[in-house]
Amino acid sequence: MSIIIKHWRSTGLPSNFNLRIWRLHSTNADVAAKKGEEEEEFRVLDILKKRDRVQRRVARRNDVQPDRAERMAPDQNWGNVWPGPKTFHPSSVPLPLHQGYxxxxxxxxxxxxxxxxMKIPNFLHLTPPVIKAQCEAIKQFCTEWPKQLNSEEAIETHYPVEIISSDYCHASPTIRNPLSRIVTLRVKLSTLNLDKHSRDKFLRLVGDRYDEQTDLVTITADRCPVKKQNLEYVDYLLTACYHESLNVEEWEKDKTEDDMEYYDWHKNASKKSLVQWFLRTNNEVCDLNDDDYVQYDVSQIPNAEGYEKAVSSLMNDGESEETVNNYAIAVRKLLGVPEKKIVT
Structure with a gap:
């Protein structure tokens, strides 16, 4: 081994230094010295180096199989190929489909x-044979349609309440559409079997949700986030309005004719005058009080029911050309006066 110690002066030049070498007596030191002398010789520059020949790999070409769509049999079971909703895959559909601009x-x-x-949802899994097979599979869980419900009138009689809801299928990260939560309940007012007081109170509770022409009460709920909750809510509203209309408060018994919100022909002077006129024309003398006049059956008076409807419509709906003409016709029929002839 050799030990080299360099002593540098602080201001001296690089050439002015003392180099002292101590060589230790060892075989490794001699070998290192000889090797260092050999490395100091000039090496020959080989510009044209001989490269070892490398055997090139021959790429083997595999036989490309035809597309799966071209190898499908025309009589295959499509339900096994496309069993459910999934993203479109061109190799699984043996049809020349086109989509785009x-x-x-x-x-x-x-x-x-x-x-x-691939963007839009497809219904390739809902082919007629697959739908038929699915219907046959779930038929064991269904019950037979009642034979008595063979018409729309029979259905309305036995099932008067109608529930309307909607389901949507769209391309979205969530399967829940906000519009699918809306539930509508429809029922005919005549199927509720309400008396006059209850009917009037029920109509005041539902407000403009009642259609007089179709006699339908429509209640729509969309405030709850789930369809089931809105369905329970519309059932609750119908039940609450029905039972509330049957209740009779104490203050309702003290209502007079001036407190009524509508014109009640049976409690007004029009009916009393009609009954008195009918009794006088038949030479009948009866001492009746107010309750007797209210409970008097006007069905025995000819054309009295038409006169009742005409007067009630005139007072409740207001004066118009139609209500005035109907009132004039009802009075002529009641008094036996011929119809008015219009000469042109």
Missing amino acids: VPKGQAPPGKKANAEL
């Missing part, structure tokens, strides 16, 4: 590498 003078994009076909 068609520039002028060019053919529409095909099914391969077509992003438009």
